[in-house]
Amino acid sequence: MGEGDATRFGAEIEKICREHSLPLTSQRRVVLEALSVRPTHPTVDEIWEDVRRTMPDISRTTVYRILETFTRLRVIRKVCHPGTVARYESRTSRHHHLLCLQCGRMEDLDDAALDRLALPGKETGFQIEDYSIQFRGLCSQCVSPSDTGSRKRGSQAIGG
Ligand SMILES: [Zn+2]
Ligand SMILES: [Zn+2]
Numbered sequence: 001m002g003e004g005d006a007t008r009f010g011a012e013i014e015k016i017c018r019e020h021s022l023p024l025t026s027q028r029r030v031v032l033e034a035l036s037v038r039p040t041h042p043t044v045d046e047i048w049e050d051v052r053r054t055m056p057d058i059s060r061t062t063v064y065r066i067l068e069t070f071t072r073l074r075v076i077r078k079v080c081h082p083g084t085v086a087r088y089e090s091r092t093s094r095h096h097h098l099l100c101l102q103c104g105r106m107e108d109l110d111d112a113a114l115d116r117l118a119l120p121g122k123e124t125g126f127q128i129e130d131y132s133i134q135f136r137g138l139c140s141q142c143v144s145p146s147d148t149g150s151r152k153r154g155s156q157a158i159g160g
Helices: 003-019 026-036 044-051 060-072 148-159
Strands: 077-079 087-089 096-100 106-109 134-137
Touching: 003 026, 026 044, 026 060, 044 060, 060 077
Parallel strands: 096 134
Antiparallel strands: 077 087, 096 106
């Protein structure tokens, strides 16, 4: 499951580590692979939990440092939202996010129109490198927690 992706990501990591003369230790490899097979924007704790299955002795600090190092190298991306814990993702190409305020679930959103927004001009003196739009609300599971069948029956009872 997701093994092909992990292998491709692994080859990419090896190349980037070589470019930055950064030794690709087994700890770094395992942490990055754990991230690459999770499309769900995991937190440090979630990645740590995965990694400990193969490396029981690895500390949370080590996992955190590895994630921060590769975020700086732009191999992975850190997704931060006010009031929520930082999450990471292996996808670094431009995309946007749907954040559920109830369960904290974060989904990727691809939208060509959002990728082509008119950006603030040079007069701001600010040089924009990248952007990502975050939509906050309720995910499909939190909007209708019960199955649609019982909802229909419920509304019929009220209407009649
Ligand atoms: Zn939700
Ligand atoms: Zn994402």
